[in-house]
Amino acid sequence: MKIENLSINDIKQGYVFNDELNCYICITCAKTYEVGEIYRIGDRFFEASKAIELHMELEHSDYLEKMINGDSKYNTLTENQKQLFQLFISDLSDKEIAKKVEVSTSTIRHQKFMFREKAKQAKLYLALYESVFEEKSNRGSTIIPIHEHAKMVDxxxxxxxxxxxxxxxxxxxxxxxxxxxxxxxxxxxxxxxxxxxxxxxxxxxxxxxxxxxxxxxxxxxxxxxxxxxxxxxxxxxxxxxxxxxxxx
Incomplete structure (x- = not known):
């Protein structure tokens, strides 16, 4: 799915709701769960909104890790940052993480702070971009969005x-x-x-x-x-x- 059609929440949860088709769609495997239908998972039955949540838990429990290590052109994390993100989603303490990567605990806490600051910068950048290029651009000169999985982007x-x-x-x-x-x-x-x-x-x-x-x-x-x-x-x-x- 094109990333420009996904909200931050869509990307985080791993699925979207399609109003036209009236169904939930898994971003990873495109499996759909139609509203009004009942789905059997194990020995129990669930309606669509719960079924898609269970689908993510059972079929894509590693979704967050795959996002961290994904080959999308929008994933600009360095190998070191990917390693830290994977450690941050574990139950390890800052001290334990520091020991694993052989740095001080204060260094790990500083890295968390830097990640948070980058997130704030991204919010401001997104607000500026939407205001300048999406709301006020001239239609004829508007650049067509590039799909997320484009290869050899140039x-x-x-x-x-x-x-x-x-x-x-x-x-x-x-x-x-x-x-x-x-x-x-x-x-x-x-x-x-x-x-x-x-x-x-x-x-x-x-x-x-x-x-x-x-x-x-x-x-x-x-x-x-x-x-x-x-x-x-x-x-x-x-x-x-x-x-x-x-x-x-």
Whole structure:
């Protein structure tokens, strides 16, 4: 899921509520729990809001650790900071943590203070960014957000609304139904084209390879190439067996 569509609370708890689908969606595996349905977990039955909480506890008990060590381009923690965060979520005291990393207890307390100060800086930065770039930006010059799992992030992802509109107009012969005329070899155009094709899929839904192929084949004859780039550019993920696909 795109990080710009997630609140801080969504990221912390590991799941979101989709108003349109009326269901809870796990950020990690895209499993859904629909409101109004009853789900069996072990020997008991639960409604959706409790089921998703238990799903996180049972299936993703290491969610916080994976967040700390995740390969998202937004994770800028150093290896030392990752180690400290993992120790901070344990039941160890400051003295015990200090002994493990071979520093003084005061150093650990100072590091906690610095983390707290960085969090305050992040809040101010976010407030300024939203005020300047989201609320007062000119639509035509607005930079399109980069999806969280983008690979090899560089200038290819710097695309304005005006550029996107032009690329779509010249690359697709039809928008409804969606028909791709040419899959450009230029990296920036690939990103825009793939982003548009992605709209034919639903977040929170898992697709078989056959279903993915059917959707892509209706858009472009060389559906295997499109599927490969959707995975390669991080727009879509799949399991090791290549039997299930979902949007990231």
């Amino acid at each position: 200038e290819r992802y710097v695309v304005t609304e005006e550029e996107r509109k032009h690329i779509l107009e010249t690359s697709f012969e039809s928008m409804n139904p969606l028909k791709l005329k040419v899959f450009s070899s230029k990296e920036k155009k690939k990103v825009v084209i793939l982003s548009k094709i992605l709209e034919k899929f639903e977040y929170g839904k898992q697709y078989s390879e056959k279903e993915v192929n059917q959707i892509l084949k209706s858009i472009y004859n060389d559906f295997a190439t499109i599927r490969r780039y959707l995975i390669e550019y991080g727009f879509m993920s799949r399991n090791k067996e290549c039997t299930k696909y979902w949007l990231t």
